[in-house]
Amino acid sequence: MLTSERKALILKTVRRDGRLVAKEFSRQLGLSEDTIRRDLREMAGEGLLQRVHGGALPASPATAEYGVRQTIETDAKARLGAAAARLVRPGQVVFLDGGTTNVQLARQLPPDLEATVVTHSPSVAVELARHPRIEVELIGGRLFKHSVVAMGAACIETLGRIRADLFVMGATGVHAQAGASTGQAEEAALKRFIVRQSAETIVLATRDKLGAASPFGIVPLAEISSIIVERDLPDLLLAPLRKAGPEIVVA
Structure with a gap:
């Protein structure tokens, strides 16, 4: 799975479920937890989600000027x-x-x-x-x-x-x-x-x-x-x- 495809799936999961647990998600995809955590760090840096202990939550869009x-x-x-x-x-x-x-x-x-x-x-x-x-x-x-x-x-x-x-x-x-x-x-x-x-x-x-x-x-x-x-x-x-x-x- 390409990185872009993986990140799109992460975003879809967070928005659909209201949260993502990194360990469970990595197990579902058959990937290392470190890979998913790296994706979450990068996506949080882009403002796409909010990282929390063990996973991520939806990021609030209500942050404009x-x-x-x-x-x-x-x-x-x-x-x-x-x-x-x-x-x-x-x-x-x-x-x-x-x-x-x-x-x-x-x-x-x-x-x-x-x-x-x-x-x-x-x-x-x-x-x-x-x-x-x-x-x-x-x-x-x-x-x-x-x-x-x-x-x-x-x-x-x-x-x-x-x-x-x-x-x-x-x-x-x-x-x-x-x-x-x-x-x-x-x-x-x-x-x-x-x-x-x-x-x-x-x-x-x-x-x-x-x-x-x-x-x-x-x-x-x-x-x-x-x-x-x-x-x-x-x-x-x-x-x-x-x-x-x-x-x-x-x-």
């Missing part, structure tokens, strides 16, 4: 944002993570809602500047341009003094075993810190993020209260996530 992501799945993001907006209660302190889906959430908060939104996303803050009753606490720091959010020591220091009722967290991967993940280590650490500062965490996830993984883990799914997903998704995709702990809310 912010400007590109603004044009992708806009209808689905609007529905997810509307569903999340209905979960925000009067008087709550809500931390809104960065990301294009959370901008949709901010856009759809009811005009009569009185609440406090804490965010390190200038995009979210600008969206809420037009809201008549929501107080906005904008957290500063070094701008991480990929996600257009503030990061760094100043950001962490300020967040350490805030306790939120609800954290609406962004993630590029949501996988039953790998948990919620993202593509940058410092960003993952910041999100994990905010989870610890919040009474409840929810994630809004378009279909491309479900069953996929990114390089840096944030938290296991057991630490997430709810995942808001699109309608008409197969139970085969949702059942492992539900079993991992969170409530699955269909937008």
Whole structure:
């Protein structure tokens, strides 16, 4: 079997089964495990999959630059944002993570809602500047341009003094075993810190993020209260996530 044929089969297996175990796959093909692991390393370097101990998971495609992501799945993001907006209660302190889906959430908060939104996303803050009753606490720091959010020591220091009722967290991967993940280590650490500062965490996830993984883990799914997903998704995709702990809310 040619290398290109083998890699195509690896990619097909990962996408179909949601995972690949190197030892089992090498046995099926009658090849050495080292050969399969080399293929996995090369494919991970190309962003085609995410390597994990013993094999691979689907790589999340939700890693494009912010400007590109603004044009992708806009209808689905609007529905997810509307569903999340209905979960925000009067008087709550809500931390809104960065990301294009959370901008949709901010856009759809009811005009009569009185609440406090804490965010390190200038995009979210600008969206809420037009809201008549929501107080906005904008957290500063070094701008991480990929996600257009503030990061760094100043950001962490300020967040350490805030306790939120609800954290609406962004993630590029949501996988039953790998948990919620993202593509940058410092960003993952910041999100994990905010989870610890919040009474409840929810994630809004378009279909491309479900069953996929990114390089840096944030938290296991057991630490997430709810995942808001699109309608008409197969139970085969949702059942492992539900079993991992969170409530699955269909937008």
